[in-house]
């Protein structure tokens with residue numbers, strides 16, 4: 001059948017079972033938007049392309065399906081970059097489409113031209129510029145295949161306007177094969193046996209699981225393995241939800257703001273079994289002091305992750321779920337009684353805690369949300385202290401229910417990602433735990449949420465600061481607060497005067513009014529005793545709600561492993 | 576350590592940029608790079624010579640393997656192989672030393688491919704040491720210009 005490029009675009013998306021696209025149109029996209037107009041696809045018009053990319057990401061993270069976004073040439077494409085980089089760092093399957101100027105103009109500095117494939121090359125798993133309509137169908141199908149398989153990631157397709165208009169035969173390809181792309185799914189049986197042997201011989205093992213466990217849907221297998229041999233489990237930020245919060249084997253998060261006992265366990269382990277985690281510097285602390293006594297088994301689908309930061313004794317390349325299934329068969333039961341007892345003592349000596357007084361503290365707000373939603377909501381975070389408190393105090397029960405920009409640490413991720421997640425999971429409560437700084441980076445998407453009736457809840461932990469940066473300035477720069485107060489002119493006046501600090505306490509912006517201006521509901525809470533009732537009320541409102549909790553401004557996140565320190569050089573309170 | 580890496584790639588635009596980005600992002604300077612078609616026209620071979628920390632290079636090779644459009648990566652470090660580079664060298668020459676230059680060229684099995692009033696162009700094929708050795712001999716005459724194709728390499732034997 002002869003079809004135009006724009007029609008092929010729609011056909012391919014339907015073949016890939018896409019139901020929703022996020023984006024903003026523009027000149028070179030007119031042929032494609034004319035076809036979107038009467039297609040069955042749901043189009044969500046965002047207010048910024050960054051929002052569209054994060055929405056596609058949130059949709060993908062919360063479902064495992066490929067998220068799709070689209071932006072016009074030039075500024076539309078460059079606006080996508082942060083969203084693509086965010087998805088890339090966290091291995092999230094997204095397909096992004098960009099319009100491009102006509103092929104005969106490419107390279108001429110045409111109006112709204114940007115070298116989109118050049119700009120996005122380092123922040124995508126792969127990208128394409130389609131110069132001939134006859135390649136479009138194959139390219140789109142390849143893009144979805146690449147995004148979703150192996151180690152997932154974002155793929156971008158740049159489509160010049162004349163290619164969208166041109167016509168050719170639509171083949172309805174039923175399969176894609178790429179000779180240069182053959183991910184390994186099954187672990188090497190010999191390596192699996194070696195891994196099992198190390199596990200069977202170990203006395204102080206730790207399972208260190210990362211985003212790969214979520215991507216490969218291997219949560220069940222991790223639980224089975226850990227319970228069979230009584231191996232304690234620590235999760236990275238990206239693996240939150242992969243292991244049940246109540247379990248005695250759950251050490252919770254490790255790393256810079258991980259629990260004391262998780263970090264102690266890592267440092268004292270004789271065996272670390274890494275599954276779909278990549279020994280990121282936020283998890284390992286100072287490398288030359290990392291887990292000195294431990295042998296390391298590394299299960300990962302991406303060979304480039306293995307022995308990148310730490311030398312691995314037994315690498316097993318392949319899909320985590322497949323490998324774990326095999327591994328479990330060879331692993332013997334064990335109680336690891338002494339080891340678990342030692343860990344329990346560490347846990348008791350320095351539990352995850354905060355000052356539970358009359359003041360409205362951010363941790364209390366997160367705990368209240370955790371309690372009220374029974375850990376069953378989808379929690380999305382922004383970046384900074386809010387993110388760490390969410391990770392520490394929201395006891396998330398299920399995989400794909402905790403979405404956070406881990407690798408890139410993108411402020412402004414949370415709210416649009418929450419919208420994407422809510423669209424994909426309309427029956428679930430979706431909450432963005434936000435900072436007052438981060439939320440302002442994509443607050444324009446309130447319009448998108450209100451107009452499309454996407455009932456997400458934003459919880460702003462308003463500390464009037466770029467809190468995480470302030471915390472570092474307090475701890476490591478002698479409390480010289482440089483450009484972190486969100487309500488002062490950073491370059492004016494005496495930075496130390498009292499009046500200055502007072503000025504920090506005004507409402508800029510007034511989040512309640514902002515919410516109302518967009519047609520959402522705004523609620524401000526300033527007292528601890530009102531937290532739970534206000535949350536309950538907000539959860540019952542069938543509209544997007546912005547909740548502002550005016551929290552202790554100088555609350556810090558603890559525990560903390562300072563940058564450059566070893567994991568066990570962990571601070572649990574201010575010196 | 577010096578590595579000679581042979582990369583089989585899809586013969587498509589943009590592939591070179593992907594590969595160059597990988598090396599550049601880690602601060603590697605590429606000593607030489609040669610690209611050409613293989614026996615299969617839609618596959619090209621790039622031969623890259625690069626020096627650097629072995630562990631980081633191993634990482635780069637894995638990253639290369641991971642790139643779409645790259646079919647195969649071979650680091651020749653462990654395998655028996657041949658390397659060839661072709662250089663054109665323009666040397667200052669007057670009537671009185673031309674025969675000496677011809678002699679030197681002969682010893683190296685190089686060819687004089689152009690002669691003008693004040694210079695000659697010598698063509699030489701060989702591995703890196705051989706070309707270096709010839710250069711050393713020619714330097715006293717005055718080298719006006721040199722260009723090289725970059726090393727290409729092939730494993731010996733069956734495959």
Ligand SMILES: Cc1ncc(C[n+]2csc(CCOP(=O)(O)OP(=O)(O)O)c2C)c(N)n1
Nearest residue numbers: 384385386411435436437438465466467468
């Ligand atoms: C886009 C972006 N810019 C800057 C940073 C650096 N940064 C990390 S945390 C942070 C402060 C975040 O402030 P807020 O959202 O209020 O969160 P809080 O730490 O106060 O909870 C900043 C500026 C970042 N991560 N992302």
Ligand SMILES: [Mg+2]
Nearest residue numbers: 435436465467
């Ligand atoms: Mg803040």
